[in-house]
Amino acid sequence: MMVATVTVLARSRNLFAVIVLSGIYSFLMATVLVALDAVDVAMTEAAVGAGISTVLLLGALHLCRSDEAKPLQAPWRSLAMAVATVGVLVYGTYGLPPFSDPQAPIHRHVAPRYLNDSVKETGVPNVVTAVLASYRGYDTLGETTVVFTAGIGVIALLRRRGKQREKDAA
């Protein structure tokens, strides 16, 4: 179903259809993430990917024409680039340990300590929250700062535009 959605998405020239399809794709992705037991990520994907970004894209669509312009040249070069990148990435996965291998290095470094001691050390039964907020507190601070910076960037870009227009009108 995701393959069908992406195929239609890539072929469509109507941007409204593209936005709706990408919303559908996000919901399908959220379903996949639930199947992988990553409920946190699924929740985020459904709310951000399918909800808020769809609304923002519709807002942007309101500002421009709803049909995609014809590309200047045939996209063969981009296609070749994408296929090459996929090839390299797939080749890279052969170096990874097999999926859900308990002996993989990532499961033997700090993960056992998190899983065994996090309740004792932090009193939080949800290991994800314990790692995110306590053991990896610096990373989460950085992440919050990134969100903050993105917001400030949007304000800086769009607000100046609005003020200038007021000045022009006056």
Next chain:
Amino acid sequence: MKDDLVLRVVTKLFIPFILLFALYVQFHGDFGPGGGFQAGVIIAAAIIFYAIIFGLPTTRRVVPDWLVETMVAAGVLLYGLVGVTGILLGGNFLDYFVLGATPVAGQLRGIFWIEVGVAITVSGVMLKTFYMFAARARDE
């Protein structure tokens, strides 16, 4: 869409539950899935939902711009403040062990407050971005 009776009633019915679910995700994040980021996004989504149905001016009266802009910065400041409090009480930056009577109580308190900080910043940024885009669309 302001005049559609069904949409208005359904929106008014839904929004309290969406907000309640956001709070559940926020404060139950210690035990189940969820946490600050998810809760912040859900809060923003609820308010954007309201804005789509009732229009931007009404929403700006309910959740004014200054409040949203303060939220953007306040969350990060709250997070940093938790870290600095750790230093003042004799630990390292973001060291929660010193925040409570016992190390575990300190951890719980620290995690609680930084999750609140994350939620505030995330919902502030999402709302501000939406306000910006929606206001532009209305101008032109």
